[in-house]
Amino acid sequence: MNWLRGALLEAWGMAVFAVIVGFLGPFGSYTGNTLVYRVQTWGGLLLGAYVFVRPLIWGSDHLARRTDLPREALAFWSAAAMSVPLAMVWRAVGQDAFRALNGYAVLVPFALLCALAVLGVTRWAHSTSRRLQIRSAGAAVPALPEEPQPEIDGNADIKNADGAPKLMARLGSAFRFPIVALQSEDHYVRVHGANGSELLLMRLRDAIAEMDGIPGEQVHRSWWVARDGVEGLAKSGRGWTIRLINGQLAPVARESVDRLRRSGFLRELTDGSI
Incomplete structure (x- = not known):
């Protein structure tokens, strides 16, 4: 995957997610604040979630390739493990945004959702980048050339004239x-x-x-x-x-x-x- 294209897609996905969360205005941030302010506030907090979670996703993918462990399960639990320290950081730096919360009972599940959202964005960016790469290279499954095919035995191997599969x-x-x-x-x-x-x-x-x-x-x-x-x-x-x-x-x-x-x-x- 082209790393620059992947990074731009991930940035776009996180920006869209920040706008959605800012529009909804959870934890009392909807009242008394403009949409622009909410998007900026939540965008900064979600950027922090991305900075925390993205390296773990990369590391879990690398570990899965080296150990044959299930890739998606490893990524899920890596992201989930980061929700507690992420909630602690948010509690320390985002008091205004979380003023309606009573402790970590709601903040930790919300941090888990944000960590999984980062995982979802990275997977979407990876898949989208692959599709764009194939489209630009013309490597999507093409129609077979309309050439006369020789009659062959149904049990024989079907190969091109030059022996290629x-x-x-x-x-x-x-x-x-x-x-x-x-x-x-x-x-x-x-x-x-x-x-x-x-x-x-x-x-x-x-x-x-x-x-x-x-x-x-x-x-x-x-x-x-x-x-x-x-x-x-x-x-x-x-x-x-x-x-x-x-x-x-x-x-x-x-x-x-x-x-x-x-x-x-x-x-x-x-x-x-x-």
Whole structure:
């Protein structure tokens, strides 16, 4: 995701949220204050929530990628854990806005809602940025070219004339065969080639089905790797990481290592690499 585009989308989302909260004027801030004043006041407090929560969301996403823990559950609990210290900071610096509150009984749940709102805004910004990236690159699923197709046996592999799988028909003309790996990214699949990658709006399992028998294995819940795309195997903490011929690293789920070795996909050498 382009970081600048993502940051601008997150800023826009938080600004809209601040306007909505300022319009509603919770905790007695509606009475006796103008809309502009309320938006400024709540905008500043919500900015504080963003500063507190956003680093935790980034950290939880990074931890999920390294440990295979559920990404959304980890992000949710990280944001929820920040609601108590956030409420304490708000209580200290925002007495006027919270003058109708009686202690933390209402302030903590409201801080939790704001923390989850920050999580929702970041997820919306991430998804929107992906869609804009695909639209600008012309990588959204295109219609298949209207060319005469040869008659084939229904049980045979369906490949293009040059031996490339059906998935190649979805990729732009700049993408060059072979396909090295498939990586799931939210609702998209990143197709890795020897010299670049491209995003497609589809599920990983559907993309794997369109590889038409090209030898490979799903090594992780979000990764499929072509056999010919493997260059080496490296130790990564308590797990393993596949080094692809394009320099990309693909994680290997710990529970999949034995299966991949039995299938011959990972070929052990004396030096520990493939």
